[in-house]
Amino acid sequence: MSRSAAIAPTKTHRDENFPVASHLIARPLRRAVLAFYRYVRAADDIADDGALSSTEKLARLDAFERALVTGDDSEPLALALHDADARFGCGIEEARMLLDAFRQDAVKARYADWAELRDYCRRSADPVGRFLLRLHGEQRHPDGAQAQEAADALCTALQILNHLQDLEKDRVVLGRIYLPTPWLDLAGGEAAFFDPANGDARRALIDAALDRVDRLIDEARFLPGLVRSRRLAAESAVTLKLAARLAARLRRGDPVMTRIDLGKPDFLVAATTALASLPRRRRDPAPAITRRIVAASGSSFRIGMAALPGARRRAIHAVYAFCRVIDDIADGCAPMAEKRVFLDAWRREIDALPDAPTTAIGRELASAMRAHHLPCAEFHALLDGMEADARPRVRIADDTAFDLYCRRVAGAVGVLSIHIFGAPQARDFALTLGHTLQIVNVLRDVADDAAMERVYVPLSRLAAHGLSDAPARELIRDPRFGQVCAELAGEAEAGFVQVDAMLETLDRARLKPAILMMEGYRALFARMHARGFTQGGERLRLGWRDKLALAARALRRAPS
Known part of the structure; x- marks a missing residue:
């Protein structure tokens, strides 16, 4: 039995903060999205497996990548994505970029500055948006390059939101901290940053990071108006609403002291408001x-x-x-x-x-x-x-x-x-x-x-x-x-x-x-x-x- 098949995934697509393969995506494309998600989730779980050494993680990720490229039928998740790529012309390239980020997770636990974190997000998050754009044929349209920039901004914002949400869990369970080390130093260092009594210093740093996220969300607001697919426009609009709601909630709460999550009511409100306000014609969001x-x-x-x-x-x-x-x-x-x-x-x-x-x-x-x-x-x-x-x-x-x-x-x-x-x-x-x-x-x-x-x-x-x-x-x-x-x-x-x-x-x-x-x-x-x-x-x-x-x-x- 393959490694990926032997281990139950830590999450399914229904457990994520943001929509994955929702019913806004057309059924034939939804299968491809699920194949992509399940393969990437399995690879991420390898990188996060505390029972494996860094060397073992890298070896297994390398083997998992070879299975994807060759379409090895002993790795059903790799085979499913390989077949989806053969049908739709996307999936393998984006998954390999994500694998590069997971290899980094296997050996790197701290970040030197914001640019280094952004570079990680470029490989650990942005390929997801690029896969969805290619799956819907958006790269063939005149606005394809602009849509990709907006999608990159959205995916990076979502990734950083997840990092802020999981600050305590990542540190305790994985030994990783994604907020750059010099930022933590402003609170007195790692130990001081996570000290329950140091809430004011922690609050200021989290807010500064959320300021960066807000600017990314602003740039991502162009996405629904740039894509030709109404379904993908709707999916991106809902995701934008959820990102803004999670950012606002992280400003009000302390993710080190308590888990800050979005719930089903958030998804309902985001979907209702996003779909109601989805423009029927292209509209520049910059004035708003x-x-x-x-x-x-x-x-x-x-x-x-x-x-x-x-x-x-x-x-x-x-x-x-x-x-x-x-x-x-x-x-x-x-x-x-x-x-x-x-x-x-x-x-x-x-x-x-x-x-x-x-x-x-x-x-x-x-x-x-x-x-x-x-x-x-x-x-x-x-x-x-x-x-x-x-x-x-x-x-x-x-x-x-x-x-x-x-x-x-x-x-x-x-x-x-x-x-x-x-x-x-x-x-x-x-x-x-x-x-x-x-x-x-x-x-x-x-x-x-x-x-x-x-x-x-x-x-x-x-x-x-x-x-x-x-x-x-x-x-x-x-x-x-x-x-x-x-x-x-x-x-x-x-x-x-x-x-x-x-x-x-x-x-x-x-x-x-x-x-x-x-x-x-x-x-x-x-x-x-x-x-x-x-x-x-x-x-x-x-x-x-x-x-x-x-x-x-x-x-x-x-x-x-």
Whole structure:
């Protein structure tokens, strides 16, 4: 009896997180999918067999691969997939890529960085999507290459979700940890990461990994609209819904402390909502992706955005989504080297605009760039600011460095925004307002920033009050720090006066979204001023009455 036939599989296709050979797939093709799944499951079980040495695992995987290539009838699972490949022209090539990943599992237990993990997923997950595309003949269509990119993104997202879901089980049962070692080091190392008492550090790292997964899911949202098969489109749409649900559940729970699973109700809800919303004609999901990012941010800037007409609002959503995503990279709990890699990927995306975007946000930015002549240099300025924020310890040396930081992270947004508003001549207004609003941000976020070992109040100003650099939380508790903040607040107050004067000669109707944003900040600043700038109390926010008043003004749209 063959090895694969002698051992009962650890799972069947009904036990997986995501649909395998569901009834959305046509019956003749479903048999091929099951042949592929059963062969791959058996190979995976060999790689995961704790009773075998690495050498034995590799030998058995090699024999299992030879059986697949030759169609050895002593290995029924290999023979079934061999026959399916002969009929449909796919299966063997993809299974051999997966076998390469399983060989890696037999000898490798830790990962050096995110790129290494992605490379593993390229072989351990992406071939599944490619097999389904080839089985349905999708590679023969003009959109085949794009569909493959979207399918790769989905399969990698699913694999990483499974790794996060199985963090504890993989470590205890298999001795493997797929979250890269330098990430674990940020929590104090492997033992500290898995320590039940270290939940906050673990939470931050899992969320940072889920941020990467969210971007992959965004790129995968193009898949249902790219494939010609309605059945495969439906299958991929359901899988996308399930991936998003599992990602959200992993954000709410701790997979190290308790098993986080999807249940039958999740499958029912995902199938119902996915099939109901499946477009009857191709529809670009990119605008909905940027809208979703804006909505999830909870930013008060949304009120100003709402004042814009449709096309301009779509463009500002693209800019804000870009800002939100790169800010999440800078603020996320990932190693500095990884953050640079992620930000560099966005630099390449910006350099590719407007002709060759590769991401959903990039596609929306390309459209906005063509329509509103957005200067590419401003996006790079934002990325420069995020690189400064991404450092594990942030200090600003003096006023010159502070002005440059404000110009990058806030002035750049202002310049891009006035192009979208249709008022590019208001550049000085945009830069002055951006600088003013950033001072308010710095004053509002002192405690939150200190928790991340960031101090944006210039060290030269602190030195003038006799304060030397020290751990951030220690610095902000000194009464002299509050005195420096009060001085900085005076500059913000003067900035509001200056932009008010500038507006006297500018087109207020076109700048209405900026004015709404400014008024929201002015109301927030007034509350901060009334409370004072000694550290203590909760982070101030706009109340619902403030937001309601601003929203009412936003409903009176700016001119198109």
